[in-house]
Amino acid sequence: CFPLCRPGPALPLFSDTTPEFTQIRTAIANQGILLGQHDTLFKTISENSQMLLNQVQLLTNQVSALTTQVNAAPPVQGIQTAPSPTPPVFPALPAQIREPFVPAPERYDGNMGTCGDFLTQCSLVFEQQPLTYASERSRIAYLINSTSGSARSWGSAVWESQSDVCNSYVAFTTEMRKVFDHPVRGKEAAKRLFSLRQGSRSVAEMAVEFRTLAAVSGWNDEALQGVFINALSETLKDELVSHDESPTLDNLISLTIRLDNRIRERRRERSVSSKQPACRQPTPPRPFPTEKAESSRVHTRSAEPEAMEVGRARLSSEERARRIQARVCLYCGEAGHFVPSCPVRPGKGPAHH
Structure with missing residues (x-):
């Protein structure tokens, strides 16, 4: 008869919800990820090794071609060369492929729309x-x-x-x-389209914002044309009256950009021409002063005290008024001439002319 087999200790059973099972599952998943990374790294190393081998083979072929050219050259007279062994010929292999340069993206600061x-x-x-x-x-x-x-x-x-x-x-x-990622879409884009205005911007600058909102608004082409015209300045609206209606939104935007550029260029030309100095008119010749004008000019200048020579005192206000009324010289008090032509005034009389 066979001996009775005693049952050993029961193995613990793990449920799907036990912490032990969760740890084991996480460890297996991490190991799988690690194996995948190792596999990718191994493939990269293999590809790099193959590239190095290709370069070695290519250099070997170039050396072989140079050796063949040297052997094929005619020998110099008086010098005997020994035949060189023929090197093995390897098939041409493709050159190394490098990854293209890609510029880094602009840093993202958390803007909800970008x-x-x-x-x-x-x-x-x-x-x-x-x-x-x-x-x-x-x-x-x-x-x-x-x-x-x-x-x-x-x-x-x-x-x-x-x-x-x-x-x-x-x-x-x-x-x-x-x-x-919470960009402006649907109704929010429609509200922004309704409130969009050109202002002081060019049509080209406004069209960028308009196209961005139009792409997510869901509106058809005809509705977008009406909203775009409504956003233009009054000057461009007046210019569009003389043009036929555009069949598409793209044609409308292109037309308004051309018109806006022409208007701005014309404003620039007018601004430049207004800043240029006007041509000066020739100054008419001054008429020869008459005796009355000369007397008036002398009387005007005589309103200020007249500086006298050393040894002469300044005229009093009463004496100045008397000489003016008598129409005599304010410098010497004689009649027949005025201060500019006084014969006794130093440096001003006829003797110095």
Whole structure:
């Protein structure tokens, strides 16, 4: 008869909700991610090794071609050369392929309306440089380093917490969109279109904002044409009256941009011409002064005290008034001449002419 087998101690059973099972599942997932990263790294190393081998083969072919040319040259008289061994010929291999240079995107500061644009620029970098950013975490690190302000604070906090989203670029960008990706769409875009005005801007500058809002408004082409015309200045509205209606929004925007440029250029020309100095008219010759005009000029100048020579006193107000009334010289008191032609005034009389 067979001996009775005693049952051993029962193995513990793990449920899907026990902490032990959760830890084991997380560890297996992390190991899978680590194996995937190692596999990617191994592929990168293999590709680099193959590129180095290609370069070595290419250099070998070039050396072989040079050796063949030297051997084919005619020998110099009096000098005998020994035949060189024929080197092995290797097939030509392609040159090394380098990843293209892609400029870094503009730093994202947490603006609610530009999160999608920032993530699109990052995806273009990863698409053009797959070897540089082969792992998920390297892409997430590049994304965080390209942010600033509130976006940098949020990304740094998530990275330091070592959340599960830090192991998947898709999961990380999904969480980032939940926080920051709230662009203007639908009714909000329609309200902004209604309130949009050209103001002092050019039509080309206004058209950029208009097209951005129109792309997410959901309106048809005819409605957008009416809103665009309503946003123009009164001057351009008057100019459009003399033109036929545009069949499409693109034609309308192109027409108004051309008209606006012409109006602004004409204003500039008028501004430049108004600043140029006007031509001066020739000054008419001064008439010869008459005796009456000369007397009036002398009387006007005599209103101020007349400086006398050394030894002469200044005229009193009564004496000056008497000489003016008597129409005599204010300097010497004689009749027949005035101060400018006084014969006794130093340097002013006829003797000095």
